[in-house]
Amino acid sequence: MPTNMKAAVIVFPGSNCDRDMKVALEAVTGTDVIMHWHRDADLPDVDLIAVPGGFSYGDYLRAGAMAANSPVMRTVVERANKGVPVLGVCNGFQVLTEAGLLPGALMRNAGLKFVCRDVWLKVENTETPFTRDYAKDQVVRIPVAHHDGNYFADDETLNRLEGEGRVAFRYCDPAGAANDDANPNGSRHNIAGIVNEAGNVLGMMPHPERLADAALGGTDGKPMFDGLVAALH
Amino acid sequence: MKAKVHVTLKNGVLDPQGKAVQHSLAGLGFAGVNDVRQGKFIELDLDETDAAKARATVEAMCEKLLANTVIENYSVDIAEG
Numbered sequence: 001m002p003t004n005m006k007a008a009v010i011v012f013p014g015s016n017c018d019r020d021m022k023v024a025l026e027a028v029t030g031t032d033v034i035m036h037w038h039r040d041a042d043l044p045d046v047d048l049i050a051v052p053g054g055f056s057y058g059d060y061l062r063a064g065a066m067a068a069n070s071p072v073m074r075t076v077v078e079r080a081n082k083g084v085p086v087l088g089v090c091n092g093f094q095v096l097t098e099a100g101l102l103p104g105a106l107m108r109n110a111g112l113k114f115v116c117r118d119v120w121l122k123v124e125n126t127e128t129p130f131t132r133d134y135a136k137d138q139v140v141r142i143p144v145a146h147h148d149g150n151y152f153a154d155d156e157t158l159n160r161l162e163g164e165g166r167v168a169f170r171y172c173d174p175a176g177a178a179n180d181d182a183n184p185n186g187s188r189h190n191i192a193g194i195v196n197e198a199g200n201v202l203g204m205m206p207h208p209e210r211l212a213d214a215a216l217g218g219t220d221g222k223p224m225f226d227g228l229v230a231a232l233h
Numbered sequence: 234m235k236a237k238v239h240v241t242l243k244n245g246v247l248d249p250q251g252k253a254v255q256h257s258l259a260g261l262g263f264a265g266v267n268d269v270r271q272g273k274f275i276e277l278d279l280d281e282t283d284a285a286k287a288r289a290t291v292e293a294m295c296e297k298l299l300a301n302t303v304i305e306n307y308s309v310d311i312a313e314g
Contacts, residue, residue, distance in 0.1 A: 061273075062301055069298055098301065105303040110249050152246060152304055186249070 002030035003233045007048040010076065012038045012067045017053030017090065017207065024209035025050065028225040029233075038072045046084070047232040049076055053090030053145070053207060063106060063148040064094030073099050085129050085232065086201045090146055093193070093203030102196055102203045103161070104153030109146070110186025116145040118218075119184050121192050121206060122172040125165050128195050130202045133227035139176045140220035142206040144184055149205040151187035151194075161194055169193035169204055234279050235312040236291045240300045241272035275299055284311045 007025045011018045022033045025048075036043055043049075057066035067073065073095065080086045080101050088096040096102045109115060118141050123134040134140065153161065161167055169192040173182040178190040185205070193204025208221030242248045248270050255269040277294075281287040291309045300307040 065298065105301055107304060108249055112249050112253055
């Protein structure tokens with residue numbers, strides 16, 4: 001059913017999950033998603049901004065560092081600070097940390113290898129527009145595909161994130177236990193995704209847009225997009 | 234005027250690449266390597282002729298782009314001449 005929810009996907013040179021994000025969003029909104037090239041003039045007013053996965057600027061210097069300093073990201077930061085929901089997936093998460101919208105940093109995977117496989121995630125916070133259609137502590141299967149997904153933050157930042165319930169997703173085993181064996185990249189506290197203080201910015205390394213249609217082998221990513229429509233429509 | 238910037242991971246931040254290099258060196262028979270930390274070296278050629286101003290500018294560049302101060306330290310050397 002068509003909705004009037006307007007979403008934009010920011011496209012950088014080297015983004016490569018931008019079309020997947022568009023397809024996943026359009027499947028639930030029934031409305032064309034704006035593909036916003038990073039150098040285009042004013043970002044239209046939208047209900048949701050998605051920063052997609054990929055390798056913006058070839059990961060030069062640090063993953064996400066160049067994109068985070070592009071003019072369009074100044075606009076994204078302004079909108080986020082006004083409460084517009086911003087979803088960053090994979091490279092998008094790296095961009096959001098580099099832009100200062102989310103704390104911490106994504107470092108080279110502890111095992112040094114590019115990891116491309118499905119992982120299990122425990123949904124820890126269902127009080128956000130991104131996670132409201134999941135159940136608390138639900139275990140979902142979502143793919144990861146990254147070389148720099150090793151979440152690092154200092155102890156003080158981690159304590160704050162944990163204390164404020166800002167860990168949205170944690171790598172876990174199929175039974176929901178977040179242990180070292182279930183951690184694909186060495187992330188501290190098995191963190192796979194976090195939200196900002198206001199709860200309107202989510203960054204996550206796994207790709208919900210890649211499992212949002214049964215034809216792709218699973219639908220565990222779909223509640224995120226359904227939830228966004230329910231929250232923003 | 235040239236500026237030389239070293240960007241290194243902060244103490245306490247695990248450096249998996251440094252660890253891998255350390256293990257490879259051991260495998261090649263180089264004994265006694267206690268630790269390896271890997272970083273970046275960036276050389277800048279600047280119009281600025283005042284060393285103090287050049288340093289201030291390059292430090293601003295480090296804070297804004299060249300280093301991620303969540304995980305990295307930086308040091309700046311200004312080469313006169």
